[in-house]
Amino acid sequence: MIKKQYKTYIGGLLILASTAFTVSSCKKSFLEILPKGRVIATKTTDYDLLLNNLDLINSTSNNQVLMGDEVVAFEPQWNLITYKDKQVFKWEGDLYNADEDANETLSPVKALYIYNKVINEVLNSTEGTDAAKKSLQAEALTGRAWTNFLLINYYGKPYQASTAATDLGFPLILEADINGQNYTRATVQQVYDQIVQDLNTAIPNLTHEGVQHRIRVSKATAQAILAKVYVFMGRYEEAKPLLIESIGNLSKSLITTALLDYNTANLTSLPTIVNDTENVYAKNMTNIHISLNQKLLWLTEEAAALFQPNDARFKKLYVSQVIDGKTWYKRTGTTTNNIGMRVPELYLLLAETKAQLGDFGGAKEDLLYLRKHRMPAAEAPVPTSVADDKLQLLQFIMQERIREFAMCGYRWFDMRRTSIDPIYPAVPYTHRVYGADGLEKETYQLRPERMVFKFSPKVRSENPTIQDNP
16 A cells, blocks of 8 residues: 555645636646646645645544553444454554555555655756755655654554664655555664754754744644653753744744633633644644544543532533433544644653653643643643652653643553653553443453554555564
8 A cells, every 4th residue: 555555645745726716727838748637746836735735734643542551442342343444443553455445554644755856856856946946855755754754653653762773664665656556664772863854954954933834844843742752752952942942933933823721711622723823833733532422432431520519621522421320531622633742742742752861840731721721720730749759740741741731642642652661661551341230240450462444455455565563
């Protein structure tokens, strides 16, 4: 599918949408050069339009929602879901039938084609300034880095400096070549090196420091992504200044980009991605599990207990059901959620880096700033019982990430990275299925080898040189 997706998607990538070019159909000289109804990217503005493609925003990659350890499943919905979703929840390796496209590669590989096209061609485009061309290339480099970061967290082991040079990752696709073949897997280290290189190349050339549009890249965006990558690599010293700079650049945005005060905000009608003031870089994921109509996934009792009664996230974003005298809670919203960079995550990542580096006071300040936007000020301070202990403070930050992002797919990636951090005690990850009577019916344990996805049968058949995960 890596090879085949390039070929089947060529029409949507080489050809700019006719709605973006309404002036050409009546010009004979234009039609003599280019096929009617098709506009090949040549001008700098053409490449600018390529970066507005919805396939760069909307992702099919959503299995991580089912894989977080903060959720449980309930019958009878459990008995009605697809084979693939059951396998994902059970942390099994084989998820897809032979003819099925894999969610984890479908939209990311399409996105790589667009980004590579812009990266490799825009500097030779016409009618644009050098600064504009370099900025567009920088946007595409940032998008490619984000996409590779997603893919390596699906198919590569969590980053460990001692093993990354031999751990297998994902193929590095750096050309917009529809005839590409014989793909082989790069190592985890090679993929991370490419991600870091792309972002370090991009940051100096980005024209806008703050957010101009939530689906496009600013300097604040690239700095935030690079910082997150460094956190996932355990390089906290390098992540910290980038997070500080990114947060500082948000104040230079043309559109408001800041934390929303949940205490006073009306959250019954959630904003669209372009109107969500907490979006720094919008990347959407289909997530039917947070729809009011979906009754499969609910918070574990442990996750629900993490919320204080007056936490506005819990009061305004969750609904409950009572089964056999016990109350269960689930997050609600639209059938999509953002998996890109959000303002609250910047503060949580900054608090984490400071805690890892021993700056407990700074970590508490960042947590307090976020929490004051989520609950009454009197309840927002970090409990004194955890404030001055590194492990307990880091665990509190991970719990805050659950409070902020529960049922939105973030937890799976946190499970991966903390599983190899020696500061965190080893814990078993468990999934449970409950019957309609509220009694536990099935239990599943996450095995270490399932911290990565296997490649689907379709990917393996179309790319026989791909070595699969065990």
